[in-house]
Amino acid sequence: MSDEATIYRDKPLRVYLDDAASGKPAPGGGSVSACAGALGAGLVSMVCNLTIGKEKFAGVEEALTDVVARSEALRARLEELLQEDTTAYNAVLVGYRLPKDSPEQQTARSAHIQAALKVAANVPLEIARVALDVCRLARTAADLGNPAAVTDAAIGAILGEGAAQGAALNVLINLGTIKDEAYVGACRAELEGLLAEAVGLRAEVMAITHTKL
Amino acid sequence: MSDEATIYRDKPLRVYLDDAASGKPAPGGGSVSACAGALGAGLVSMVCNLTIGKEKFAGVEEALTDVVARSEALRARLEELLQEDTTAYNAVLVGYRLPKDSPEQQTARSAHIQAALKVAANVPLEIARVALDVCRLARTAADLGNPAAVTDAAIGAILGEGAAQGAALNVLINLGTIKDEAYVGACRAELEGLLAEAVGLRAEVMAITHTKL
Numbered sequence: 019m020s021d022e023a024t025i026y027r028d029k030p031l032r033v034y035l036d037d038a039a040s041g042k043p044a045p046g047g048g049s050v051s052a053c054a055g056a057l058g059a060g061l062v063s064m065v066c067n068l069t070i071g072k073e074k075f076a077g078v079e080e081a082l083t084d085v086v087a088r089s090e091a092l093r094a095r096l097e098e099l100l101q102e103d104t105t106a107y108n109a110v111l112v113g114y115r116l117p118k119d120s121p122e123q124q125t126a127r128s129a130h131i132q133a134a135l136k137v138a139a140n141v142p143l144e145i146a147r148v149a150l151d152v153c154r155l156a157r158t159a160a161d162l163g164n165p166a167a168v169t170d171a172a173i174g175a176i177l178g179e180g181a182a183q184g185a186a187l188n189v190l191i192n193l194g195t196i197k198d199e200a201y202v203g204a205c206r207a208e209l210e211g212l213l214a215e216a217v218g219l220r221a222e223v224m225a226i227t228h229t230k231l
Numbered sequence: 232m233s234d235e236a237t238i239y240r241d242k243p244l245r246v247y248l249d250d251a252a253s254g255k256p257a258p259g260g261g262s263v264s265a266c267a268g269a270l271g272a273g274l275v276s277m278v279c280n281l282t283i284g285k286e287k288f289a290g291v292e293e294a295l296t297d298v299v300a301r302s303e304a305l306r307a308r309l310e311e312l313l314q315e316d317t318t319a320y321n322a323v324l325v326g327y328r329l330p331k332d333s334p335e336q337q338t339a340r341s342a343h344i345q346a347a348l349k350v351a352a353n354v355p356l357e358i359a360r361v362a363l364d365v366c367r368l369a370r371t372a373a374d375l376g377n378p379a380a381v382t383d384a385a386i387g388a389i390l391g392e393g394a395a396q397g398a399a400l401n402v403l404i405n406l407g408t409i410k411d412e413a414y415v416g417a418c419r420a421e422l423e424g425l426l427a428e429a430v431g432l433r434a435e436v437m438a439i440t441h442t443k444l
Contacts, residue, residue: 031247031266032240032310039273039306041280047386050270054390057263060252067254093252097245169404173260173397177267180393184386190444191382231403
């Protein structure tokens with residue numbers, strides 16, 4: 019854990035890949051899931067950008083202008099979350115290092131850890147939510163976008179679903195140590211519905227894509 | 232199409248994401264699939280790096296030392312393919328711009344295009360093959376690696392499978408315009424087997440992961 023967090027967005031792509039492969043605490047699977055989601059959101063934007071302004075797609079221009087505004091917002095959010103996830107667990111690690119000699123210290127340490135674990139779980143939960151939105155937009159892009167770019171819409175859905183699955187696992191690993199049962203139950207229920215929708219959207223987008231290949 | 236290709240590995244992560252989202256010809260879905268696969272390979276390496284050198288995992292140290300050597304080689308290859316895919320289609324575009332005024336010119340143009348299309352299809356085919364290998368190594372990492380990092384092995388498999396699926400779509404889109412039926416048939420058969428194995432591995436790794444969460 020360094021004092022100055024590396025701002026990965028501004029570093030060479032190879033630095034992000036190298037650090038993910040290393041034994042360093044960050045970036046881990048949560049951040050990498052956000053990165054995959056950002057790549058997927060980018061491909062949805064690409065489909066829109068390869069459609070807008072072309073005479074023969076004038077009928078869908080308004081719809082895809084709306085989609086690209088939203089996919090670019092999702093991409094910006096995932097780029098933030100890619101970074102946030104690299105530090106989300108720091109507060110948990112700080113908590114584990116707190117003294118636990120007296121009962122008071124033990125209570126304070128446990129409260130710190132429990133609060134930090136929820137914050138750490140909320141980051142991948144948000145990644146999963148945004149990644150699902152990527153899948154939803156990929157569905158529209160596959161339907162309405164330039165058919166020459168339909169595979170890019172499909173890869174957008176594939177990476178959106180993968181990002182949601184990966185982020186969900188990072189929520190679940192944190193839930194195992196969170197004692198607030200209402201919070202744990204709500205997270206599990208939300209993830210279940212969210213992943214089912216993402217899986218369904220990926221399958222729909224793949225089916226649309228195969229009819230246009 | 233620029234004369235000097237951007238070497239994305241050395242550019243800030245945001246440049247790769249921004250260019251993928253733009254209407255520029257590259258990077259497209261093939262390159263982005265290779266990038267997702269490289270991220271997956273990196274996570275497999277991370278699991279190994281979080282296992283090797285720890286007393287309690289001494290029994291799997293030799294196996295995971297072998298895995299990390301292989302996952303780092305796959306990552307290096309996918310980082311190359313991420314770049315190669317950005318230029319693989321250039322030769323096809325050059326072909327389409329060749330003159331077609333005489334029958335001789337038409338024949339030469341068609342031969343150029345057909346050869347370039349196979350080269351362009353071979354790049355994502357290679358991405359899919361390497362991505363499948365990422366899934367295979369993720370399976371071993373999930374089985375043998377530090378259970379605290381099992382979700383990273385799972386995300387490695389998720390991104391490996393996604394990379395294989397995305398790359399396969401980019402092969403298929405090229406196959407539609409390739410006239411060599413033997414080549415097309417061989418590619419389709421290889422992709423079918425490859426994707427079935429990747430899907431199976433992702434499901435296995437997810438199942439292993441859920442038992443360890």
